[in-house]
Amino acid sequence: MSEPSTHGTQSDADILDVVIIGAGLSGIDAAYRLREENPNLRYRIIERRSRVGGTWDLFTYPGIRSDSDIFTLSFPFEPWRRPEALAQGADIRRYVEDTADREGISSHISFGEQVHTVDWDSESDMWTITSTITDAKVSARKTTRRCRFVYFATGYYNYDEPYRPRFAGIDDYVGTVVHPQHWPAGLDYSGQRVVVIGSGATAVSMIPALARTAGHVTMLQRSPSYIASMSQRQRLNPIIRKLLPANTAHQVIRTRYAAQTAALVHALHRFPKVGRKVLTAGVARALPKDYPVDVHFSPAYNPWDQRMCMVPDGDLFAEISSGRVEMVTDHIDHFDSAGITLTSGRHLDADLIITATGLQLQAFGGIRVALDGAEIKPNDRFMFKSHLLEDVPNFAWSVGYTNASWTLRADMTARAVAKLLRYMRSEGYTHAYPHLGSVSMPSTPLWDLQAGYVQRAPDALPKAGTKGNWRVRHNYYRDAIDHRFDDVTDSMVFGRA
Structure with a gap:
């Protein structure tokens, strides 16, 4: 794969098939699954931090560990070899990094690059990604990349600003x-x-x-x-x-x-x-x-x-x-x-x-998402199949379960997107998106938790529907059954530039 240019306008040879934003568990899982289903895929992972790990690189407080069992939190394709059920954060981060190295994913990661905007162009069926690269050797510089599909593996909370209630005195x-x-x-x-x-x-x-x-x-x-x-x-x-x-x-x-x-x-x-x-x-x-x-x-x-x-x-x-x-x-x-x-x-x-007062919910890593220059507000759109966004072409967001390990759904999402990309390529389509149309659909919260960080930010995340694939369930086994028999064309609009 040729390295995308970071200056000026990219040539067609530099246009990527997929850009994955985030090199944590979800991002590395996505890279593995997308390439597994599409061996010739030209992809890049953009990571704002200096190494892989996501949450497990950000948090370094004493005792940091998984709050769900590591056997389901780990990748399905890479065995967790340590004995404990609740793993230490440093061990998890090292496992993610070792997996990325072993699978040849590390060479596809751009570190120290923070994405600000992703903008879809309907004429070319392409995303333009605007970001800032921070390098210790040179001053920060703006860069743009172009790709066909963008995959958000950015998690669900604000990395920069935790929740800090204002205490008197x-x-x-x-x-x-x-x-x-x-x-x-x-x-x-x-x-x-x-x-x-x-x-x-x-x-x-x-x-x-x-x-x-x-x-x-x-x-x-x-x-x-x-x-x-x-x-x-x-x-x-x-x-x-x-x-x-x-x-x-x-x-x-x-x-x-x-x-x-x-x-x-x-x-x-x-x-x-x-x-x-x-x-x-x-x-x-x-x-x-x-x-x-x-x-x-x-x-x-x-x-x-x-x-x-x-x-x-x-x-x-x-x-x-x-x-x-x-x-x-x-x-x-x-x-x-x-x-x-x-x-x-x-x-x-x-x-x-x-x-330890909690997190602040944030969709898409706080990145501005736009269609032909018009910004999309997360809460204005429904989620479809728990990872696609209503009427937003070639876009996926990996979000885990509230009552089970994050990776269970993250891996399912990666495999679903890989299947969609394979179908699009086989049929010659350059864009695809879920469409609700004129159907009346009541909305429900994306997450069914009464936790403070969810209650504090009711409009931070996209909406869930109440029917069919517009519902966002938190039931791994029911989702796994639906995933096995999934029809990639259901409620989808496909087209060519």
Whole structure:
């Protein structure tokens, strides 16, 4: 493949078939699947950071790890060879990088390039991608690329700006305040009094790691979350790996975990009262007798109305039992110079405050998407088959599940787009897009979660429909069945430039 020019107008020989934006799990998976189905595909991955990994390169706080099992979070085509079920962030990033190297994908990645705009030209059936390349050796420079198809593997949140609620009096606090999304390198918290504000996956991941070094850690939450322990020691997996070839064993283990999670989610949705009792009873068994489980671990919502927080081998509960970690369920009244005053009147002294207060939703990585110069607002369009955008030609966005591992849907999306590209090439089509037309379609939120980051930004993402392939389901096995029998022409408009 010839290298696309970064200056002036590109020649026809430099026009790419596909540009993938993002070199995380979704982007590397997309490159593998698109090339697998279309061996002669001319593609490029554009990555704003200096190396692959996406989320697993951005987040570096202590204890960063997967919040779902790594066997379904990993690639279907590249076995995860380590034993643990919840993997450390550095190991995941290294696995993504090793896979990209092994599959020859790394040579197709442009690092340090941030995309600003993608603009579709209807006359040529082509996208123009405008970006800035930042190189340590030269000053930042603007560049444009042209391609036939653009594939967004940019995730769902703002990499630059996490959610930071404005706390009264925070400017009076003389200690250090850190958000996990922008963790400072070399931050020393040994022996310090640490308060972590938050009750989600980030908080429960980092607190056990902090407790090993800090003097004391307080987890301050406004309301509880469901937290369950997942065993890191796998008795069955080593047997499967011993009896079967590596790739086959990986598929068997992956299928097992996907089925296990799907069954759990279904059961908890079907019997929420029983699920609540089972989950809180599990926490109670892991904590000292008479611990106030109902105060700190009994949410107001039903199981899986928000994502479940998984902790490896109950490490959070062990730290609470040891006294190194304290749970506090209360509201913040204000900050002062020494820490936080709660609405109950209690004061939390703190040397370091970590605001694990969540993410900000963002579609398409914040990149401006335009058709013939006219900008498209994400919430004005319906999603189709969970990855195509209504009336937007040659465009895909990889978005994972809310109740299962991200890669399950990301891989399905990549294979669906690969199938679409093969069909277009075989028929000589240069554009394709889903079209709803005059059909009246009520809209629903793209994600069915009650999580704060979803509720705060109802218009950040495209809409989901209520019928057929315009629905966005969060059911991997039903989607997998539909994917197997998918008709690439359903509700699609095809044409030639």
